[in-house]
Amino acid sequence: MVITEKAKTFITKVMEENGVDTLRFTFEGAGCCGPQLGLSLDNPQTTDRLEIINGIRVAMDEQVASIIEGVTLDAEETEEGVQFVLLGLNQCC
Numbered sequence: 001m002v003i004t005e006k007a008k009t010f011i012t013k014v015m016e017e018n019g020v021d022t023l024r025f026t027f028e029g030a031g032c033c034g035p036q037l038g039l040s041l042d043n044p045q046t047t048d049r050l051e052i053i054n055g056i057r058v059a060m061d062e063q064v065a066s067i068i069e070g071v072t073l074d075a076e077e078t079e080e081g082v083q084f085v086l087l088g089l090n091q092c093c
Helices: 003-019 060-070
Strands: 024-031 034-042 047-052 056-060 073-076 082-085
Touching: 003 034, 003 056, 003 073, 034 056, 034 060, 056 060
Parallel strands: 024 056
Antiparallel strands: 024 034, 047 056, 073 082
């Protein structure tokens, strides 16, 4: 996984505001177009894999780790605010 500088800037700001130091990916099930992932600022679980990616502490379970290998986390500014985008994740919906 790669975290862009734009995503890093936003993540770091939100982490500081909330007193959290870990970005956590979770597996939320599979849909018609592949895996559904959750993204939160949360403490890692004991079974999570921990990695430092572009200076961000990232927690994920092994199932998620294999899904997001080769994926880029980016941030886009929209009318609703900043949204995260997973580039390279195989989804058709």
